[in-house]
Amino acid sequence: MLSMRRAFLLLAAASATTAQTYQRLGTCPTLGCVIPPDQQDFLPGQQFDIRFEVHAPVNGSEANGGIPDEAFSVTIAKDGGQTKSIAEFFGITEEPAIEKWSFSWYEDLYAKDAGEASLVHVASKIYRRVALYEPGDYTVTLKYYSTETTTATWTVRPLAEHKRAKNVILFVGDGMTTNMITAARLLGHKTVNGKYQSLLKLDEFPVLGHQMTHSIDSFMTDSANSASALYSGHKSTVNAMGVYADSSPDLFDDPKVETIVELLRRIWGSAWGAVSTAFLADATPIALTAHTRSRGTYGPLIEQALNGVNNYSWPHTGGPDVYFGGGAENFLPGSGSYKGQDYFAKFAEKGYSISLNKTALEAAPDSERALGVFCKSNLPVWIDRNVFPENLNSYTNDPSGAKKAATDLPGLKEMTLKAIDVLHKRSGNEGFFLMSEAASIDKQMHVLDYQRALGDLLELDDTIRATFKKLEELGELDHTLIVVTADHGHGFDVFGNADTKYLSEQPTDREKRSAVGIYQNSGLSQYTVEQEGVSYNTGSNFPVNWDPRYAIAAGMGASPDRRENYQINRTGSRIPNTRGYVSAFDNTDGFVVNGTLPADETQGVHSLTDVPVYARGPCQETFGGTFNSIDVFFKIATCLGLGQSTNKTLTDSACSAK
Amino acid sequence: MLSMRRAFLLLAAASATTAQTYQRLGTCPTLGCVIPPDQQDFLPGQQFDIRFEVHAPVNGSEANGGIPDEAFSVTIAKDGGQTKSIAEFFGITEEPAIEKWSFSWYEDLYAKDAGEASLVHVASKIYRRVALYEPGDYTVTLKYYSTETTTATWTVRPLAEHKRAKNVILFVGDGMTTNMITAARLLGHKTVNGKYQSLLKLDEFPVLGHQMTHSIDSFMTDSANSASALYSGHKSTVNAMGVYADSSPDLFDDPKVETIVELLRRIWGSAWGAVSTAFLADATPIALTAHTRSRGTYGPLIEQALNGVNNYSWPHTGGPDVYFGGGAENFLPGSGSYKGQDYFAKFAEKGYSISLNKTALEAAPDSERALGVFCKSNLPVWIDRNVFPENLNSYTNDPSGAKKAATDLPGLKEMTLKAIDVLHKRSGNEGFFLMSEAASIDKQMHVLDYQRALGDLLELDDTIRATFKKLEELGELDHTLIVVTADHGHGFDVFGNADTKYLSEQPTDREKRSAVGIYQNSGLSQYTVEQEGVSYNTGSNFPVNWDPRYAIAAGMGASPDRRENYQINRTGSRIPNTRGYVSAFDNTDGFVVNGTLPADETQGVHSLTDVPVYARGPCQETFGGTFNSIDVFFKIATCLGLGQSTNKTLTDSACSAK
Structure with missing residues (x-):
């Protein structure tokens, strides 16, 4: 429990610099990384790899001299069981070699604007294709830089050896x-x-x-x-x-x-x-x-x-x-x-x-x-x-x-x-x-x-x-x-209807917005109302009219700059925004709405x-x-x-x- | 079944004029209204009133001469049972008097802009405080204008005479x-x-x-x-x-x-x-x-x-x-x-x-x-x-x-x-x-x-x-x-984080939007991270910091014009918009976003x-x-x-x- 508490305190202390817009390595707030990290769950017998990384930041708020500890040690113990080296516990006869690489990251948007990247050197080992068969908690301990410790407690879920669904x-x-x-x-x-x-x-x-x-x-x-x-x-x-995800350059x-x-x-x-x-x-x-x-x-x-x-x-x-x-x-x-x-x-x-x-x-x-x-x-x-x-x-x-x-x-x-x-x-x-x-x-x-x-x-x-x-x-x-x-x-959210005919015929952007009917003025769905000459033969569980005069008025919590008219685009998928600006060809009779996402975003998120x-x-x-x-x-x-x-x-x- | 089908056809025919931004009476697409209307459910023994209205539009697309039929008749029958007058069925000894009133409505936004209201004269009767005790379907029939019929089928749900929850x-x-x-x-x-x-x-x-x-x-x-x-x-x-809701002037x-x-x-x-x-x-x-x-x-x-x-x-x-x-x-x-x-x-x-x-x-x-x-x-x-x-x-x-x-x-x-x-x-x-x-x-x-x-x-x-x-x-x-x-x-939707410090310090509205971090750049919640000098003693199930540098970036599918900075307003509830325009005092370091609601709306919907x-x-x-x-x-x-x-x-x- 002591080690758990320590891990928590380290996390809290470090997160101000590492837990937002950019992160050194998301699952590793300290300089020692156990991956899979703390609090991960496994199915009994589910196979996985274990990587350890020791980070040595060269510059930035975490700089520690830039020489990663290659002499780190790693152990594992089941609750109430013996602590063993990873290799011994899993019966791995050949201890994996130390790997080394470097990567860099930005501490925040100011650092990015200034082009000031933080460089990190890494020493690492990976143990491949292991599994835990016995349900319960396992604690993995990484010791590094003489006095530092990162622990991870993993939980193996209960056995389930019989099929209930074919x-x-x-x-x-x-x-x-x-x-x-x-x-x-x-x-x-x-x-x-x-x-x-x-x-x-x-x-x-x-x-x-x-x-x-x-x-x-x-x-x-x-x-x-x-x-x-x-x-x-x-x-x-x-x-x-x-x-x-580890921090190594190899994507595989x-x-x-x-x-x-x-x-x-x-x-x-x-x-x-x-x-x-x-x-x-x-x-x-x-x-x-x-x-x-x-x-x-x-x-x-x-x-x-x-x-x-x-x-x-x-x-x-x-x-x-x-x-x-x-x-x-x-x-x-x-x-x-x-x-x-x-x-x-x-x-x-x-x-x-x-x-x-x-x-x-x-x-x-x-x-x-x-x-x-x-x-x-x-x-x-x-x-x-x-x-x-x-x-x-x-x-x-x-x-x-x-x-x-x-x-x-x-x-x-x-x-x-x-x-x-x-x-x-x-x-x-x-x-x-x-x-x-x-x-x-x-x-x-x-x-x-x-x-x-x-x-x-x-x-x-x-x-x-x-x-x-x-x-x-x-x-x-x-x-x-x-x-x-x-x-x-x-x-995505629907908040009313829009009289698309009225919207289209209003002269200004502000007047076009009056076409939206809210609360009692939303009325009933017109997508299910037969209209002469409009039939797609698409079956009873689809609209009979995709382009009614009174359309749903809908929007997104976040979006790029775009133009709205609430009508379906008949010629193909909508392209609301190109290169961060409202597309000239999108909903040409609509009104422009500026977005809430970074101005260079062309899509919703x-x-x-x-x-x-x-x-x-x-x-x-x-x-x-x-x-x-x-x-x-x-x-x-x-x-x-x-x-x-x-x-x-x-x-x-x-x-x-x- | 014939009468049901007829009601459906009338509904389909009339809904183009009555089912959107403005409606003559939402539950009554025809000129004869049974209220409660078709397809309503009742608990056995639940008490309710029944109103009938006959509408006579004076002008507008439904105009029929403007004289409501006061000689309408109303009956009810349980599935497989005898058709009786409403009064007889419910044992009402005194037939209610005919009531008369008028109301007007707009057929659409064009009519409203032009001030061209449609006037409707009404004849009505209401039967008060009745109840249906036997589960099953009941069909209520209103006959009016000699040949017109509006029916409503009501369902009384199964009996439930014993308490399961105290x-x-x-x-x-x-x-x-x-x-x-x-x-x-x-x-x-x-x-x-x-x-x-x-x-x-x-x-x-x-x-x-x-x-x-x-x-x-x-x-x-x-x-x-x-x-x-x-x-x-x-x-x-x-x-x-x-x-x-009926169409009468009395709200009670x-x-x-x-x-x-x-x-x-x-x-x-x-x-x-x-x-x-x-x-x-x-x-x-x-x-x-x-x-x-x-x-x-x-x-x-x-x-x-x-x-x-x-x-x-x-x-x-x-x-x-x-x-x-x-x-x-x-x-x-x-x-x-x-x-x-x-x-x-x-x-x-x-x-x-x-x-x-x-x-x-x-x-x-x-x-x-x-x-x-x-x-x-x-x-x-x-x-x-x-x-x-x-x-x-x-x-x-x-x-x-x-x-x-x-x-x-x-x-x-x-x-x-x-x-x-x-x-x-x-x-x-x-x-x-x-x-x-x-x-x-x-x-x-x-x-x-x-x-x-x-x-x-x-x-x-x-x-x-x-x-x-x-x-x-x-x-x-x-x-x-x-x-x-x-x-x-x-x-409401959360779509990322915002570096509120960075946002505040950017010079233009478009640059401020770059403060938003999406996907991996949202990082972790900073509302749960202890910060020196910030404590509200509000307990373990509340944030420890309501105003972190990295705040959630959130928005609405629909909103009025407003200014965004993603920070909490420390002096009281936000007033984003007054009289249809962005409030001069709201989020003064934020960026202006025009809304999607009618321009005179001051709130979300x-x-x-x-x-x-x-x-x-x-x-x-x-x-x-x-x-x-x-x-x-x-x-x-x-x-x-x-x-x-x-x-x-x-x-x-x-x-x-x-």
Whole structure:
């Protein structure tokens, strides 16, 4: 307890310089770093790496002479157990070598403006691929600079050796908040006298929770490290996935943690898949297998998805059974792919069917592993595919690399239903894990195109509805835990209506604002009111009119400078701001609003807010109330019996040949 | 079914003119109005009035000659039962007289700008104080203008004749959203490496739900009609409480519905109380007993709270057992009180102890009915009472009417704990109902003073924590259903940090915005970091520093023009905007941001968003998932056994003498 208290005091003392705009290393307020740091949780048997760093700042407020202590010592003890060296405790026969590097950072905005960086020299060691099997608390101690100590207490969660759910489907509405779900309901469903005549499928989930999305070292998150929390039970740093970020220059040597699909394949040999409306190397789908602190290394991460981590010994899944999304640029041979290789060919060599359009997807055999890449970059959004399909022709995104538009496109629903067919067929009694992501809720909110974001949210809801039906047909509904959540939010909010005709016709910016009706003057949603000549045939759970005269008036807690008219952009996604200034072509009849973000920001940013978690199926009762993002992993992993007391590992061949 | 379909078609046809910025009568898209309208739900035995209106527009798009049909007929039939006249069905011996009036409205903003009002003549009848005891569907039919028909189908919910919870405490965080709860946690509780070292009491609730807050006739709500939904199971119109809004000129003759405390007192004779940090005549506390479509009629509503509705026969509670809050101006004899009468004297006559400060509150006997009014208007907020107490002297708010400041003030916690003592003492085996409102979460969000709003949210959480402890001490915890929810939201969002020192020192508005740190640059909360010389002694669940250099950067989805610097206002609540222009004295070192609301708005407005519902205690399992605001009433009323198959009414003397 003494050491815990000491660590706390050091943290408090140092945080004034290290815990804000810029940080030396977010998880290391002292000059000695244990990574994973204090208070991290592990599933029994979950594999991970341990890095120690000793920092020697050359200049700046922490300067200590600039010579890092290479003679640091590291020990570990289980509560009530013997203290042992790390190597002895984990039975590591060869003590790792000391590594050395340097990095620099700015202490605050003044230092940055002045170009005065603080230089830090580092000595480090890393112990790779270890695991703790016995539940309880473990204290790791780093001693350095003769008298300094940094401790970390880790908790191994209870054993969970038996499966309660055969299958798990995790839907991620990227950036999706309760505010957005409320707005989507308003657009897609009609009220009569205060009562909805139909509801979202989300509204029918029996259990609801909230999860906290913050990063390990900042209160805001991005989709990389929030995905890591959901998939591995370990929060990370912005841009990092499947690792704790260290300070080394190598983006691929950071200490790793094992993910849900690595565990599932290693322990049960189950099938797994990922579906996304983003490019497949994007954070949410790729974080299932990625181990890097740089989410932008797309090519190498597709290689990791197929073949596992290739620079260190590490559990690997043998590749997904299903991989559907966009992002052909990371598969086609060229600058976007790993070492310029042809990853369509590499997947095909491993027995994958390859689909480049919806027609091929539908025809792909359910019995084979399936790769489907339907365009370059992100899939066009639901509104452009269904309401303004002429916009599809404006892209040059054919997945074959041909300079043409991809037009034979599946949506999230088609991809997800096919994924379930393949996974069900291939998994047999072992069950499967599927992650299905509505990625453009986030991407469209970033560019303030909330109509397109809400279209994709309604598509997600429609997909969940269809998934229930599909699982019921397969006889799997009651064996499947379905979880729907988000990785973070955006500060989107609806606050009234706007008479878009009136707004457009007012002569000045201030007068245009009078078009907004608040409180009783918001009236009822006009998105559900039939209008002659307006029909998209998009089904009963979508608006019948996306461009009514009385539109929702909505905005963001934070945004760049932009122009508002509250109408949908009919020609494609909104581009509110270019190079820090209001786009000349955005909402030309609207009024200019200056933003609250740094003036050079062209997009909106993420929100602090807790996000909802919906659950249905085996273990649903564990998802009520409020919990940390990492607990989503622990709840799912526990339900899947992944907390093992021994190194339960199928042979490598069992994994990769499956 | 034919008549239902016809009603739907009429609705669809008419809504283009009547369902937006201005509406003829929100619940009546046709010219014949049944109020309560189609699709309303009732508790078995819940008393209500029924109004019929026939509209005759003189001009405008609906003009029909301007002579309302006085010979309309009205019938009712239970599913599978006989159709009877309203009078016969309810055993009303004297058919009500025809009433006549006129009103006018604007069809849209163009009509308003031009001053072209549409005039409507009305013929109407109202049937008062009826009830339906048998669960099932009832269809009410209004025939008018020879060939026209408007129908309404009402549903009587299942019987619930037995109490499952002895006591119910309903906490209302006015305007409180998940975004705000997340921000309050960040300010009041410390994280170490992504793990909170302590949590909100809200975070410990086992069951979480979301409720939809929309009005009956617009998708935005205010606190009056949202309170009505929570207390009566009937959504209403902005500014209306305990009634369905009709079109008549009289603000007190609208058709009423019975509220939770009227039901509880009539059926079980239980004790009840209301506590609020607002003035007691404000919407959330007063809606427990108020029946009017105009929330601003403060004096008459205090009279209703004490003596019941005085213009019609109606169930009344005999007055609250506990009534604690602000708003002395509606009790002191004068322009703010009903007929200029002294309501302190009137409450005292009925046996209430009267407390005008915290000292008196503490000394008040637990065995007597208790009125506590601690200031004029709203109570000063937690931050001004605890962090900047010198600000209290700037008010002239003494509840005695003396021209001085009220400084001996209780907070929500002190009022709530005393309320529980009194209610527990007085209720015996019958149990009690308490509503406790943190009102200034909303009031401070309106003026964009989110720091003060979050202070009051943390005070609410602290109050809930203390309530659990108090109930445990009394042996009542497991007999008490505790529900925490909001009546609506505001579009508040945290999106990063701001280096307030840097912001202040930058020379231009655009450069000041560079002070905002987003994503990894948000760092950790500095509100929980001890700083020398800064201590408020406000306890472990509050910030230790409300004015750190690195503050949260936060904003609203909608706001008036204002100036931002992200610092707390040390001298009192923020006044961002006066008369539609940025206040010259607000955040003088900040940068100007133009708003998105009508330019003459001086405050922020409510949000569409669903709000969280936390539940713990008997019946907690019924609060999971997503539901309508009216269902909060039905869940609580069902748990309290208020759905009765007969007119279970204690004698009037039993009520009022209690």
